[in-house]
Amino acid sequence: MPSRSQIQERIQETKGKAQDDVRREYLKDLSDYVDRDVIIYMSGFTSIKAPSIPSTFQSINLQDVQGFMAAVHGLKRKKLDLILHSPGGSLEAAEQIVQYLRAKYDHIRAVIPQNAMSAATMISCACDEIVMGKQSAMGPIDPQLTLPSPSGQFTAPAHSILDDFKKARESIIADPKTAPLWVNRINLLPPGILNICENTIKNSESKVAEWLDNYMFGSDQDKKGTDIAKWLGNAAEHKSHGRPINIEKCKEIGLKVAALEDDQDYQEKVLSVFHASAVTLDITSCIKFIENQNGKGWFLASDIQKPSA
Template sequence: MESAGEQAPGVVLHDYLSKLQQYSGRDTILYATNWMTDEPHTPNEALITNGDLYGFMRMMRDLKTKKLDLILHSPGGSAESAESIVTYLHAKYDDIRVIIPYAAMSAASMLACASNSLVMGKHSSIGPADPQFIFPTKIGMQIMSAQLLIDELQEVQVVSEKHPGRLGAWLPLLGQYPPGLVQKCISSQKLAEVLVQKWLEDHMFAGESDAAEKSKKISGMLASPGKYYSHGRYISREECRGIGLKITDLEADQEFQDLTLSVSHAADILSQFTPINKIIANHLGNSVISKPST
């Protein structure tokens, strides 16, 4: 018989997923992206996209319980795609527990806020949910916060109204932005806030008398760049508690922690031996893997 170290990395991963499911008694799915490396990724390869819903649908085949553990490790992506995943999962499950072994950022942090309960370790983080825009400029592709774009373009408007002669200095900048950008930024900002507020109210704080108030407060902080100043900031477990999220400590159950981190480590090892951008896998041994485009 092969030892765990001699087995193929994918076999080891599914073995730990199976053991975790046997321990918890809940359906178990891993959604992990190979993004904490120096390897380059195109946006579609690294981020949450519409195609991920298909992956989740494949992983749901033959799963039997009404409770799900979702192990989540992702830099984020499309809020609309995250919404489709959340809608689908909650249509299938009465209780969803999201486990963050390392980090769930941006739209992945929004997805985490759609859980009934959130499990984090001392080392775990989520990130701000303020929308980002990627657009071409004369110096290459640029990523900028929707709110910062709104603020900059509103500043241009104020300057043009008060000092029309200065508008010419802004024209090279304005020429890089497509028409309707401000309204698109405003809509995206509002969407992120509304989705997080709704998911928290419907799931994490369901049935609580102050659910609406708490959900609105938390969603406003996560969707605003003014709270954390950078979209890439890591929000720790204690900070998550501080803003009002309900968190269960991963360390509270040693065996559960060991099995969860073993799943995460096995996924990391698999990505080292196989070119993987993203993997969605369940405890039955099924998986959907996204590989780098050639």
């Protein structure tokens, strides 16, 4: 298997001109090997220029629906390998992507070469099977909310906002003199934020439970969706929204996960696609793309220059 550095050297020998050709060669080779459609969703959130790119561009959003439409157009098979590398993003966008792909494909295998977090974890749970390597990670699905503040927008876990309201109530009951401090803090939050938090948490867990039971456990008598979704959404359990959940833990909680290393040829082809895609994001202005085995898809570029060495 060519390493990341070997793939990069191969591309750099042509002064970067062949980087699309190399990546597409590996995508086509993988599709031919598995006799399935292959689509890669690749975010630049781990690229060398990631710190300079607004997180909204790196995340799953409604624009990505158009990307999947472009990537699916013209594909004829009924089985899909969906390679995911994403920090997550919008629950609503993830739901629309799942609806679209499940209407097209009878069987979907989520392939995670490194990270599929948050909303990308949710998309993985809407697949029939997940493939992970020893280095791969999924993440918790506890929803994050982006809220306004006097110094600009900030993102906070919905669970932590609810916890703050609980602490405020307990603090004020214990010592009414603390009320003004809590009131000033809570007044910075939008009206109706409690309902928004509660509904978003319920929606993320219920959707994952529904997808797991309909697809991954569709033919099983023992439906595990609700228990798995509650564990993935348990902020108190995970402590951090970015906590990596490895293949062994995914198997332990009951997900149907295959090890990438079980088929060495398959592992080589998947990682070659992933490494070539990572090089694309490092050496070009592209910051996210969705592409099929025929080289068709959608590419988001930025004029942000990569950091100097």
